[in-house]
Amino acid sequence: MPPLEELKRQKTMLHRKKILTFSFIAFFISIGMAAVKSTQKERNLKVLPKDISDEKLDSIMQTYNKALGVKCNFCHVPLKGFTDSLDYFSEAEPMKENARNMMRMVININKTNFYFDSLQRPEYLNTITCKTCHRGEAFPPED
């Protein structure tokens, strides 16, 4: 083969290799992005703001445990197939909807009576909290 033809052939091969490598990398990046996306699934929130941070959500849930003297499983059912995990998204535990009604009540009391800082979200006001009535009991006595 004449040198020029040989050179051209080698260049084409190199070019093909580059395209192949690039496609491989792009493919793996897209798989990675899909995996990350699937772990950030949509939250099932009807009362709290949808853009709530994980930290804020967690700290609010911790206050429920304390105020009611319960564990997370009081309102959340176990995740199928896992012994120590709860399915926080699920609606299977009716206590979750009861808690939502209480949350709406508390937000409403604070919004109506204690909303002095317009920069605050009404959902995050905490003059009246679950603890104000519950004091560590899931079913507070009536007097």
Ligand code: HEC
């Ligand atoms: C008194 C009931 C109650 C307790 C106890 C409770 N939760 Fe929740 N949790 C709720 C309710 C109600 C919602 C849905 C709120 C809404 O609709 O805005 C929720 C939502 C969540 C979510 C969001 C789920 C999603 O759809 O993405 C997470 C995560 C969560 N809770 C974690 C916890 C953890 C962790 C604990 C224990 C530290 C806990 N919860 C204890 C009532 C409770």
Ligand code: HEC
């Ligand atoms: C104004 C007082 C008050 C506040 C504030 C309050 N609760 Fe309650 N809650 C009660 C009373 C009283 C009961 C008992 C009702 C009964 O025995 O029928 C109760 C019962 C419950 C129950 C048991 C299920 C039911 O509906 O009876 C859950 C769950 C609950 N509260 C969650 C909460 C959460 C979560 C908060 C904070 C977001 C909260 N409560 C704030 C007074 C309050």
